[in-house]
Amino acid sequence: MSNSKKIIAGIWDSEAGLIEAAKKAKAQGFDKLEAISPYPLHGIDEILEIPRSFIPYITFVMGLLGCAVGTWFTWYVAAYDWPLNIGGKPMWSLAAFIPVIFELTILFAALSSVGAMIVLNGLPKNNPPIIHPDLTSHLFALFVPEDDKNFNAEKIESLFKELGAQEVKHSEF
Amino acid sequence: MSHAKKEKPANPGSLTVPFNLKVWMGGLMTAGLITFLFTLYKNPERAWHAYLIGFFYVMTLSLGGFFFTALNNMTKSGWVVNVRRISESFTAFLPLGFVFGIGFLFGAPTIYDWLNPEIIATDSLLQHKAGYLNQTFFWIRMIVFFVLWIAFAKKIVGNSLKQDETGDENLTHKNVPLSVMGILMFVVTYSFFSVDTVMALEAHWFSTIFGVYAFSGMFQSLMALMILILLPLINNGRLKGYVDMNHIHDLAKYMFGFTVFWAYIAFSQYMLIWYANLPEETFFFMPRMQGGWAIVSVALILFKFIVPFFALLPRWAKRTQAHLVAVSVLILVMQFVDLHWLVYPHYNEHEVTMGVPEILIFLGFFAVFMWTVTRFLSKNELVPVKDPRIGESLNHHVTY
Structure with missing residues (x-):
């Protein structure tokens, strides 16, 4: 994984917890805040200001x-x-x-x-980064990569803890 | 959905029909009636053809409302609960439709060759078809259809209205088997209804896909009218907290889907007849591909399929009110043109007959329909607030 970035991830154990935390964390002004969830979450696109995919335009032109x-x-x-x-x-x-x-x-x-x-999506991929093995079954994560304009490891760690993360991890993505 | 769960907003109550709208509906009904009587006196054949267009158009919307309600009861759809009352209100026309249907039975001998003994005597094909296409069986069919429609609609919509008062969850469960039976009944009766009234104009012609063709136009125009009724209610704040652009977005997706479906069915019907090239089938398309009717045929492809298709394709198009209003009006107009294209070449196959009688009689029917709809909505609550699945609809969110 040569091109992976260092990240700081907070792990939540409920959908509601994650969404509340995402709203408050976004208000701190991170521009590359990301979320990982085992299933699609309603409203998370708006909260994280994820732009729409441009795949429909590819579909249309093709x-x-x-x-x-x-x-x-x-x-x-x-x-x-x-x-x-x-x-x-x-x-x-x-x-x-x-x-x-x-x-x-x-x-x-x-x-x-x-x-x-x-x-x-960069598929197929045989060595995906693993932040936490349970993120595909029952846990939810928010993470900030190191190239975020407001990246500050200590501040993010304390923010995630404050927002109720059950665990804060340093990882790669 | 556990985030930001909305509290149930205040009950929007029932509709207050604006005075202007009442004047418009009354005016159009009167104009339609006077035009019909006048045309009936001058040219009964033309009057009954125009009557058939208006009658079939509003019956289609009314049965469409029934179908949409039953479909969503059957599939236990949650998102649709807050807009369901609008589709239920369309069935309020059915009893009056029965009256218009009886009226039509008296006009039928003027326009159907198979009810005219002189023509039957010289036409061996009509003699052959007389086992099905005859006066008695026609009357029986029409009456049975209407009795079934009214009975099912009364029962299903009645349960929904009862729930507004009692809040009994069992009424929702009771409506599921009723809706399953209702849809089966609808499929058969609506197919035969369209075959008996519109396809039977050209008694020699037959198309096994005709019922589906009528159904595809039904769903498309039904969505257009539901959107046109809901948008002003959203804007004047009546449905605040209950219906927003997320619901409209999904209705618009349906409208888009059935725009494609209509084209698919219309083309399937055309291509098979064109390919097989059998004289007993192609004569239906011959007059429609010549002279003025050819222009109407091209207009149908353009404005009932191609323009709405591209106009509804982007995501913003399904969430922009002014845009949706324009497309919905276009679709409702084209549904009228489609029926005119099906019916009027039988009246005059050489030129397109479209004048004051056709338009005013149609608008008269439409005004009667809207009168029954607004009357239903002003007597009953706009949103079934005690439906057990309303939580899903309150929090309805369409990402794409």
Whole structure:
């Protein structure tokens, strides 16, 4: 883990505790405050001011691209490269090709969304940093990385303790 | 949700209908009635075609309200509780709908070929279909449909209203099996209702997907009307603490989804007929692809699918009031155009007939519908505050 950052993490044992702590810690002005939870938490995005993911835009653009590719592909195959008369219809009959175009739109959009998600999350990863092994089952964590503009190890430690963290750990992420 | 649990705000009570709205509804009802009577005297065929559009449009919204209520009872949806009363209020039209339905039975022989003995005598296909398409069975079907709809709606909505007083949790549980039966009943009756009233205009034509087509337009326009009713109530503070843009966001997602669904079904119907190219099916699309009707067909694809699709795609679009109002109005207008496109080529297949009678008779029906809805909402509470699942709806939060 060469590019991992030092962090200070506080561990809470309840969702409500974490959310209360996140609100108060955010008010201290940290700009890279992060949270880890075993399941999605309502409202945590707003509290931590996490920007929206831009994956939907990738989906949209790739969907449009899939639509364009499908249109070109059906025309090239059925009307240009190897014209084939089916049922006396015009060579390039849009109605017959819309299912193909539609499926290609969905295929491009869906696969690129999943692909973008995997790349942006840095997956696959076989040595994830472990702050606390129980964070995937019943514990919740807040942490501040060392490149935060207000990073001050002692202050953060005492703040997390004050906010009811059951444990404060120095770790890497 | 354990953070920031909201206390139940004060009960918003029932709706006070603004005087202006009452004047508008009364005016449009009168105008619609006068136009209908006048057109009936001048040109009964045109009058009954216009009547069918208005009748089917408001019946669709009304049954849509029933379907949406039953669907959410059945799936035990929590988020929808605070807006459920709006969809329940749509069923208040059903008893009046019965009256309009009986009225329609008397106009039916004017527009349906299969109720005209002279045409049947020369048409072997209609003679063949007479086992189903005949006056007696038509009357029986219509009456059975309405009796079933009114009975189920009375029971399901009645339980919900009873809960406002007693707060009895069991009423919610009782509504689950009722709603399951109600939805099964709805699927069959609504399909046959759309087939009997709209598809039967072209008695030679048949499309096995027609019921689904009518259903897709129903859900789309239902969401549009619910959003248009809820937004002013949110803005004047009546639903403060109960309904906010999070609920609207989810309704708008439904509207977006069923915009795509409508296009999917409409295209499925078109493509199979186009591909098979059988004369007994293609004659439905022939007049609709020529002259003025071709323009209406293209307008349907553009403004009932493509424009709402892109207009509802971004997240902000589903949370911006002015934008949602514009898209919802467009969808409601296009639902009218869709019905006009289904019905009117039977009246005149060479040119698009759209004049004062069509618009005023439709608006008259819509005003009657809105009158029953606002009357229901002014007699009952706007939010079922004693529903056991209301906590979920109070804390409803849509991240994406």
